[in-house]
Amino acid sequence: MDLIDVRQISKIYHEGTPSEVKALDNVSLQIKEGEFVAILGQSGSGKSTLMNILGCLDIPTYGEYYLRGKAVNDMRLSVLSNIRNQMIGFIFQGFNLIPALTALENVELPLIYQGIKPSERKKLAHDALVSVGLEGRMNHRPTEMSGGQQQRVAIARAVSTKPPIILADEPTGNLDSKAGNEIMKMLIDLNGAGTTILLITHDNHLAQCAKRILTIQDGKIKSDGLPEKSSGLLEGGRA
Amino acid sequence: MNFHQSFLMAIKSVLNNKMRSFLTMLGIIIGVSSVITLVSVIQGMQKSVMNQFEKMGKNKIVINCNESVDLTSDLYTFCASHSEYIDGVSPDQSMQYKVRYKTKTLDTNVFFGNDKYAVCNNFTLSNGRKLSYTDIKNRVKVAIIGERIRKEMFGFENPVGKKLAIKGQTFTVIGVFEGKFDGVQYSQDDMVLVPYTLIGSITGFKNINIYTVKAKSSKATKTAIDKLTEFLKPKFRRPENFGIYSDNQWMEENNKSMKMFSLVVGGIAGISLLVGGIGIMNIMLVSVSERTREIGIRMAIGAGRRDIISQFLIESGTISACGGVVGIAFGFLGSALLGAVTLKTLVIPSMTIVTGAFWFSVALGMFFGFYPANKASKLQPVEALRAQ
Incomplete structure (x- = not known):
């Protein structure tokens, strides 16, 4: 069974009005457990819309979406919240950390929504931050950290619930190349440990880190294949 | 999200926006303190009348003969x-x-x-x-x-x-x-x-x-x-040739009037509480709109509608409870001062009025916080995440 099975989905904004926008047009896609897929496309191509639908943050206007064989379209909002909490870890370009909370508290948040008791969730959040090399910054707020560190907190938050899927939307977009490489290495390591990674990017070089590249253009999948060349990052990350 | 976590978040939010929180609480502080002060002074007045009455002779029946x-x-x-x-x-x-x-x-x-x-x-x-x-x-x-x-x-x-x-x-x-x-x-x-x-x-x-x-x-x-x-x-030759009366009857009437008076005055002071509640709603609406992105982040990582509602409700309840506590302190001060000036005695608010005013302010905060909380919970995660 495919982990993600998308069948002919379309997303149309302002449907039936003069300002109608077709962000996704009849997209079908299957992703298996453990894959590292890069969704590559230019700005406005529909890749973020696809990510929002795959991440259960939005619903398609038409078509069907099955997650581990279950129809997402028919799910109630509370079930979708649970799916986002337990099955998907998000890594955003803008980090999306809550500024009023410390790194540890930010990582704890998804665990709180899971109802895990305080002592256990503190331990899990602590371990997640240690795994991204931030043991010394646990009690720092996002504003007291560099972009690379903030993104590592976001990764720790995404992996703290041990979800089967990580959705990374331009995760290196706001980082310098050194910090970006570190983040990519972490994603590669996570994939090596069995987590399915969906990397949304406009950067062809970054996309080469994935095992499979989907190119999206004008809301349609233009190509679906293997990376063209071996990435330096891949060589460094996958021993 | 559990109560403890939401409560801590609410306290953090209050401390992070001290001036705004204080101004939000001001309505509740004025409302609670004026309700406590006025009702306590009226109760003190009633008590003082009762004391005078008891000195004069409680349960006393006077028989007057005109024949x-x-x-x-x-x-x-x-x-x-x-x-x-x-x-x-x-x-x-x-x-x-x-x-x-x-x-x-x-x-x-x-x-x-x-x-x-x-x-x-x-x-x-x-x-x-x-x-x-x-x-x-x-x-x-x-x-x-x-x-x-x-x-x-x-x-x-x-x-x-x-x-x-x-x-x-x-x-x-x-x-x-x-x-x-x-x-x-x-x-x-x-x-x-x-x-x-x-x-x-x-x-x-x-x-x-x-x-x-x-x-x-x-x-x-x-x-x-x-x-x-x-x-x-x-x-007696005629029933009107004698009269029997007791101050107890007058006292009961007086007690009833005092209670009614206390309700009316408390109600008038309560209007400022209502205004305070509307202030809380206003600030919570601002807070929801300022924190739309935060709401989106929380939704993305698994917060459900109920989690968002409870977070904002606990927050508005906490703000009004803090206002209530400060209002109670001012209520004690106001009762003591007004009691000293008008009744020449120390008026201490009763526990009933203090606990009543406190819980009423919490309930008011939650009541007026519900609309903004519900509004926050109805945000679409993808839309909320796009907010700046």
């Missing part, structure tokens, strides 16, 4: 046979006379009573002894004086055993009643009590027109009035 009927003996027998709800009865006739001690003369009320007079009128002796049955029966010329007479005529002298002149007759002071109203003129302290059997020799009238009956309790007062009415009716 020349000698009731003394029958009334005495009647009251003695109804001791389950009547403590005693005494004539309570009074006339104003000049009273002289050595060279000092004072105008005062001379009361004609019996050995139960003190019980019926809530007097206690500070010195000497009370009237005895023998004094009454043998028409002994003895007197008990009130605090005003003691203070103004005797000063530091012990009045007991001294001779007083009333209308040319000499009376020996046998006791002094404890002051109820600081010995003020025209108060119950401004009096001299003599045996009622001397009324003829002093006033020239033989009949007693006023009696005071002391009931055992407030409940017994009502029964005693009914029984006394029944007993007295056949003794």
